[in-house]
Amino acid sequence: MKLIQSGESIMTVKLHLASVFDNPNCLLGRRNRNQFLVTLLVNIATFSHGLGVGWMSPVMRDLQTEDSPLDFPVLVDQVSWIGSVVGIGSVMGNLLAGFLQDRIGRKLVMLFIALPYTVFWFLVYFVQSVEFLYIGRLMAGITGGTCYVVLPTFISEIADSNVRGRLGSMILLSVNTGVLAGYIVSTSVDYFTSPPFIIALPVCYFICIFLFPETPHHLIRKGKVEAAKKSFMFYKNITKDDIKAESEFEELKYLLTKEQNEKTKSFNYKDFITKPAFKAYASAGVLLMSNQFSASFCVTTYLSDVFAASHTTLNLSMCTIIIGALQIVGNYVTTLLCDKYGRRILMLTSTSGASACLLAFGTFTFFAATTDLTMVGWLPLVILSLFVLFCNIGMVGCLFVVLVELFPAKIRSVGVSTFVVILSSTVFLTLKIFPICMAVWGISITMWCCSGITFAGFIYFFFFLEETNGKSLLEA
Template sequence: MTFKWRLSAVFANPNCLLGRRNRHQLLVTLLLNIATFFHGLGVGWMSPVMRELQTDESPLEFPVLVSQVSWIGSLVGIGSVMGNLIAGLLMDRIGRKMVLFFIAIPYTTFWFLVYFVQSVEFLYIGRLMAGVTGGACYVVLPTFISEIADTNVRGRLGSIILLSVNTGVLAGYIVSTNVGYYTSPPFIIALPVFYFICNIFIPETPHHLVRKGKYEAAKRSFMFYKNIRREEVKAEDEFEELKYLLIKEQTEKAKSFDYRDFITKPAFKAYASAAVLLISNQFSASFCVTTYLADVFAASHTTLDLGTCTIVIGVLQIVGNYVTTLLCDKYGRRILMLTSTLGAALCLTAFGTFTYFAKVIDLSAFGWLPLLILSCFVLLCNIGLVGCLFVVLVELFPAKIRSVGVSTFVVILSSTVFLTLKIFPICMAVWGISATMLGCSGITFCCFLYFCFFLEETNGKSLLEAYTCPISLSQFICEVYIQIFGYKMLMRLFQRPNCLLNRRNRYQLLTTLLINVISISHGIGIGWLSPTLRKLQSNSPVGFEVKSEFEISWVGSMLGMGSVTGNILIGCLLGRLGSKRCLLLIAIPHSCLWILVYFAQSVEYLYVGRLLAGICGGGMYIVHPIFLSEIADANIRGTFSAMVMLSVNVGVLVGYIMGTHLPYYSIPFMVLILPVCYLVSVLLFIKESPMHLIRIGKYSAAERSFRYYKNIKDSDNIHHQNRAMEEFEIMKIALSKGDPLQDAITFKDFCTRPALKAYGPALVLMIANQFSGLFTMVNYMSDIFANSGSTMDPDTCSIIIGAVQILGTYVTTLLCDICGRKLLMLVSTAGVAISLATFGCFTKYAETHDVGEYSWVPLLLMSMDIFLGNIGLVGCFFVSLVEMFPVKIRAKATSMAIVVCSSFVFVMLNIFPICMKQWGISATMWSCAGVTALSFLYFTFFMKETKEKSMLDD
């Protein structure tokens, strides 16, 4: 009796799938997912078969090449697009049930073509038909299940779709491994026939019937799916409410369904989250690994049996999806997505690292590791990225555009399926499995960061609601931190004005990070040249070599000439177009750089590419400091400005690594992703600075921009809003007062006492920044180490220096607003002078003595030089330069100063390799040390501290 009572209590729980109300919903879900099971069976069956078709043991009478395999794999994506479109067009016209009947037909055709195959074209058409079935399933099944399921079980029933697919994938792996090619089709065809018969007994969804005006049929369908056996007042009321809401929705849709419904704030939020969701689902390689699993294991250096590994992965796919069904409605979609993306990124990184080292080191003792890593990857992918995909996709969109939105994004998903399946085997062949997996890891980690900040929780959301407020990352962290460490400590940290995660500073931080995507990309272009230039001098990977000192110096120095051009161009346009448009412009020449690098036929291509890279950098070094100084609070302005050089140095390190370890022609495609992401980010998330909007008289837009960057909400308390608006009015009065004078800036304005005081420190700052050799050495780092007397690998040393650069600039972000600019400048110039002088002495001594025992000394000295240079001369350069000039001439004076600095860049990049050739590395380093020592003396006596100086003061 006790057991029976407990069992009854379990079944009475509304969340139990076997509860009375949920039984028919579960039964219908299982019957419908026979279709997803046999679709998965076809996907899994092809993985070992495709590998077998490329060998001498092929069961077919014709050969199948690698290029044909990629088409066999990817045509399921094109078919999926067709299935999405067909199902999307027919679903509302003929009903969900009729579309469910239709999807069995192309799948049956697939197996007939497999059995009667005469050429590879039969397989092409068959995979296309299989894709039509899959694409239609992924449109109609999530919609059907969401319309029949209760809110509290919708997530689990929806996740059964991918659970069934993965069960089919496992069955496909087993069947293709153990059953002959021509034996499988006759047995598998029984599945779509059985599915077709089951569909006869499944009622249409009540949602569709109400929309068609068939209210009696809708009521019967509702009673069936809720398992109501007799008239119940509560059930009657529930149906009438559903009927009322659907009729109301349909009436509003008929009256006012136009483009404006697609440009609401909830809609835009849904687009962004859905796009990232699709990118993470496909470009994490989750589906590609499933499709080409046998090939992946073959390339992974595993010592285990490939067939066994494939079956183990298939089992774990099912386990992962089953875990989703258990956790999806209990813990929510968001936490599963975060766990899934982060775990997948880490597993892909581990897999790529293992396969990279397995090429050069005997790791046969760890031959089990690829299976372990991929098992973790597949398990983690399936508990979120795969298992929750369709549930989250349906729930993201507002009710009014849900049908169109979901259909559109499922079509896009199918297109990306085709794209990834087509390029994945090619990438493995051209780049190697390590680079392919590491690339997928990077994309997945970026998606994890997006989900952290922007993905809303949709658990428990009614499908008739338009929008649910997201749970922000900061709230989530607060809750966890409060439980573990206590409330007061966290609040004190976040309430500090200098904390970048302080409520007022968050959007300023987000904007800074987004605009510095182009800084990273620019840094990659700088760092990439150093190891690549050495490759181009001998055994060039392209059709020409760069041998003469003349060509080397011009390849390096064209960056400086381009920088001057970019300074002048953006300096002229900044006041006219505004910061946002200038931020968009600088991405164009940078993209052209990588296109020219890829299609280079002679050294002149590199000249033009470096010139365009310089235009991007020159424009960036004008617009970034001014834009950040106009949106950032005074107490954190230095930190944000230092992030520009921090981002550049991160890019330089990445460029060193890519230039050293990746093929020449692979790099441009990978780097081009960054300017594209940057363009999208600036367009969608960056607002014009309030100062510029005030200058051009757009006061309402300026106020909105000010409120955005200071994170002032209408729901904030009145005192907080009034205080912020007083700050805005002070800015408005100060800038409006100065505006009549802006057009009348004369030569006299450049001869005022504050202006003359600024010229000296600014000029010395630019001389120290460039003639200390800090930037020049970054460009020629591999050549410097090759001539330093060190026996260490020059490219490895360059990578270490890249990491030290990042550390130095990061220290600047921590100390710039605490210790002030002047102290960091003094420490930096003194340290650089000493390091360079010592480096010159070592290389001079190495010319006549054996220093093999001390080959680490050049790396140590250069690390000290770069680290100390970056904590002041580089890291504080732009923030100090902007703050030195009086407010009236600040924009023009800063622009002219950066033009002069860019000219110095050109001169140094041009003469540095010549000086090393003519004078030797020792004399060159001593010269740079002397310039830096004199700059130290000047800063000691004449440089003023500008920490916390208002941008409205002289």
């Protein structure tokens, strides 16, 4: 009797698992399994990039102290360059990826990503002067900039529309996981101990890229139909003839060929001055302004300095790690909700919540400068934790998903590449001026200004941002 009941229980579990995996929205389902696995593998690059960003945050503060691990002094102005030069590298990476990905393919560009990142850690380890750190951060920026152009394009082309949002949002989830790992490594391990081990990451990434094919979209555009069909079957995890899959592939080939022919015949400046194009420019511009001038990336980069200026009574290393963990939580929430509830509601929640947190943080630091608030010295951590959480469920987590979906198909490649370059340029600007603003205006006024810009983004999104969830990338 017990054996029968045990057998029935096992059968019930198997049936339940089968029903879960048969769900077309399940990332581990048969149809989506390879898409999910490949997305995880390519995001080794974004994890590595985030690890470098997180590792540098506490290090930059240590370089200015008497306990600096280096044999030469690093001044405040030099630290601002170490922090911001990553933006210049990011622009270079954006331009490089934008120029090459349609010419040589997404896969070859992704292979290149490993090179500058490896150079970054070599320069960090063999540092002889501050110029080594400048060039190293430039290399790290090239890695990040290349990732932020080619990976959203690659993932959007291999993913089904019902899981595209979740897979695309994993880019920032992976970055923030890396940032947390960087915080932990930097505060737990000696400066010269970690680089030799971290260099293994780009090596593993480089090897993994060889395991899967180029996207079917790119192969079709290059006229390699048989290779495109094999690629399509791989990413849809189809191992034998399937009439429905054959029909899907033929439809994809027809639409891409038609799009290619139309581009060849009629692609001109008029495609960039249509009403849908201008709506995309406006929404993308506000999205980038909200993302950068909310200080989301500045807080991540200069987190130790921000906490030091907030009059908190808590341990700075502990605060840094908690914030890193909450970045991951915010991005994970995005992966769960962006396909279910849409992008618009997440953007509204993100901008309104982040604006309120910045206002609260500025107000706390304003009064803490003249009043003893040690009784609530934990409050800056709570406010910044909520701020990071709100930023990452929309403005950060959905950034590349929404950016790709905003533009009409005919100008999508140029539009996304252009705005990512603008984003990277803005990263350099904000990282350069943020510590200066804190020094000249004080942290309170700086945070209030960021709050106002973020709230303006909320107003725009409330009235003008259209939902893009479920939109086909071949729609005009």
